[in-house]
Amino acid sequence: MNIGITLNVNGKDYPLEVKPNEILLNVLRDRLGLMGTKYGCGIGECGACTVLLDGKAVLSCQTLAFTAEGKRITTIEGLEQDGELDPLQQAFIDEGAVQCGYCTPGMILSAKALLDEKPDPSTEEIKQAIRGNLCRCTGYTNIVRAIKKASETIKNRGRN
Amino acid sequence: MSSTRVISLDFECAIPRSLNEALEALDREGAQVLAGGTDLVNNIKTNAARPRRLVYVLGIPDLDTITVAAGSLRIGATARLGDIEHNREVLSRFPALAEAINVIGGTQIRNMATLAGNICNASPGADTPPILLVLDAEVEICQLGGGSEIDRSRLPLGGFFSGPKKTVLKQGQMVGGITVPLPPKHSGAAFRRLARVSLDIAKINCAVYIETEGDRIRLARIALGSVAPTPVRAPTIENALEGQKYSERLIHQAAELVAEDIAPIDDVRSTAEYRKQIASLLVREALQQAWRRSRGEA
Numbered sequence: 106m107n108i109g110i111t112l113n114v115n116g117k118d119y120p121l122e123v124k125p126n127e128i129l130l131n132v133l134r135d136r137l138g139l140m141g142t143k144y145g146c147g148i149g150e151c152g153a154c155t156v157l158l159d160g161k162a163v164l165s166c167q168t169l170a171f172t173a174e175g176k177r178i179t180t181i182e183g184l185e186q187d188g189e190l191d192p193l194q195q196a197f198i199d200e201g202a203v204q205c206g207y208c209t210p211g212m213i214l215s216a217k218a219l220l221d222e223k224p225d226p227s228t229e230e231i232k233q234a235i236r237g238n239l240c241r242c243t244g245y246t247n248i249v250r251a252i253k254k255a256s257e258t259i260k261n262r263g264r265n
Numbered sequence: 266m267s268s269t270r271v272i273s274l275d276f277e278c279a280i281p282r283s284l285n286e287a288l289e290a291l292d293r294e295g296a297q298v299l300a301g302g303t304d305l306v307n308n309i310k311t312n313a314a315r316p317r318r319l320v321y322v323l324g325i326p327d328l329d330t331i332t333v334a335a336g337s338l339r340i341g342a343t344a345r346l347g348d349i350e351h352n353r354e355v356l357s358r359f360p361a362l363a364e365a366i367n368v369i370g371g372t373q374i375r376n377m378a379t380l381a382g383n384i385c386n387a388s389p390g391a392d393t394p395p396i397l398l399v400l401d402a403e404v405e406i407c408q409l410g411g412g413s414e415i416d417r418s419r420l421p422l423g424g425f426f427s428g429p430k431k432t433v434l435k436q437g438q439m440v441g442g443i444t445v446p447l448p449p450k451h452s453g454a455a456f457r458r459l460a461r462v463s464l465d466i467a468k469i470n471c472a473v474y475i476e477t478e479g480d481r482i483r484l485a486r487i488a489l490g491s492v493a494p495t496p497v498r499a500p501t502i503e504n505a506l507e508g509q510k511y512s513e514r515l516i517h518q519a520a521e522l523v524a525e526d527i528a529p530i531d532d533v534r535s536t537a538e539y540r541k542q543i544a545s546l547l548v549r550e551a552l553q554q555a556w557r558r559s560r561g562e563a
Contacts, residue, residue: 106277125278125319128306131271147269148307150464152371161347161376166269167306168377169299171278172321215372236464237371 110174114139115183123170130154130165133180141181141210145239152238155211156180162218162237181210184217192258193217193251202251204242212238216252224259226252269310276309277318281325284441288409290320292437298322300343301377303370304386322439329379331355337444340380347375358447360558361454361472365396368458368467381440384425387432390467390491390534396456397422398488398496399474400445406434407441417441426495452476453558455551459543461534467491468535469544473551475506477559482506487548492527492540499526502548511556520549 107122112132119137133139133156145153147166154166157179184191193213196202203209212235219226219234226234231252240248278299279290290296295317299305308314322328322343329343331352338359340349349355350366369375369383369392383393384404403419410416420433422443427433434440448454458470469491476484485506487499505519522545529540557563 108278125276126272126274126309128270128272144270147310149303149370149374152373155373158376162373163377164303164373167302169278169302169306169319169321171280172299172302172323175324218372234372237373 108171110171112137112170112173112178113176114178115180116177121170125169125171127170128166129156129168129170129173129178132170133165133178139180139182143207143210145207145211150239151208152211152215152235153208155214155238157214157218160218160221162215162234164237179214179217181213184213191217192255192262193220196251196255196258197248200247200251200254202244202247204240204244208238208240208242212240212248216255220252220256220259224263225256228253269307272306272309274309274312274315276316279318279320281320281322284325284328284407284415284439285409285413287320287322287325288407288415288437288439289413290318291439292409293318294436296320296436298382298385298439300379300382301345301374303374303378304382304388328441333358333447337446340443340445342381342440342442343379344381345376346378346380346383347372349380350375359400359445359454361456361474361555362393362396362400362445365392365456365458365470365472368392368460371464380443384422384443385432385434385440387426387428387430387495388466389429389493389495390470391496392456392458392467392470392490394422394426394496395470395472395488395490396454397443397445398498399454399472399486400448401474401486402443402445404443405441406438408435408438415441419444423498429494448474449476451478451559453555453560455554455558457547457551459547466534469529469540469547471544471547471551473548473555475552475555475559477511477556480510482509482511482556487551489523489527489544489548491534492529492544494528497527499523499548501525506552516549516552516556520545520552523548 143153145151281287297316299319454474458467471489474486490496529537
């Protein structure tokens, strides 16, 4: 049984035929070629597969593709606007918050969901927001600093 | 062979637009509710579940509402944990429920998973059943009656679990919502859990609800998880507390009785011995906080 669905990914509509057992993560990577979203543990523990669904961070490895129909899906590829990095991406570079890079897309998307909802989070709120994202290079300090910096960039931009 | 990357099992899916349609689709051998999928998708990946047909319920309108009416809080079947945790009524009237939800998984899991799903998964160590048990929650069970009317019955949560990962739900039935009576003045609740690191499943958890009268505990309800095949109440402690004047000594002595009410096992997360010993400490801490809350303190 195939289902005809349209997935809206990073603002673009993709008409697709999927099987009920197809996982969103694999559709994004293998069928749409969006390799930024990572497969980590596959059982909802590591957060490497995090994407935004209608602005909320969810795990694409636990999401059946057909259930994402009608929702706005944002992957790491969708953050850059007109060749300019999102403040979070820039801050991750500036603060050295990327080591091996495998957790970075998920980490940034969890942070993005946080900043969109709460532009000026406390350190504790940042830690809560990325509690479901594991970084095995142990780079949390720089990651938290990068998210803080991005929040300041966004604030200052609003002022100008 | 199981893989966590792809699902090899083939199944059908139904995408109902109403509760009626969902119940109709569920009334077939091998049909199972799919909500947030945070338990079910893992179970399918690891061959712990082999559904023939998934009935996806998150697209049903208005099944996720959280309302206060007729002296109760009602949480719709598809309300996500994250929405419940941040709901104003929940935060102001049921802080211990918000706390029990907040410790579950990461933000992503709570954005996806539902409270009804946490209950239906019926894990003995789940974090929401103990607090729901002490708050006297009822599960609303829906099924199709004659003439495609929906029959709704309410069952106290204590009667809902029938074993580890097992509930009394039958084929064709589905949880429509969970109701919790609004607590009166001079009452307080608290939740405690112990896990290795914050994302882990609990080694043990416990919840307490008390109603007080002056310096006495009028009523006490205590429940624990991960200490028996299902989440359990602790009647021995409850009896030792009710009608008594609150004191540190009283709750210390009462909490020591917890071993009478629980039957923990050794498993990967902890040992029976440790669980028995630590249970009394958790009960004591929860009682202290519930008492403070009953007096309007944090």
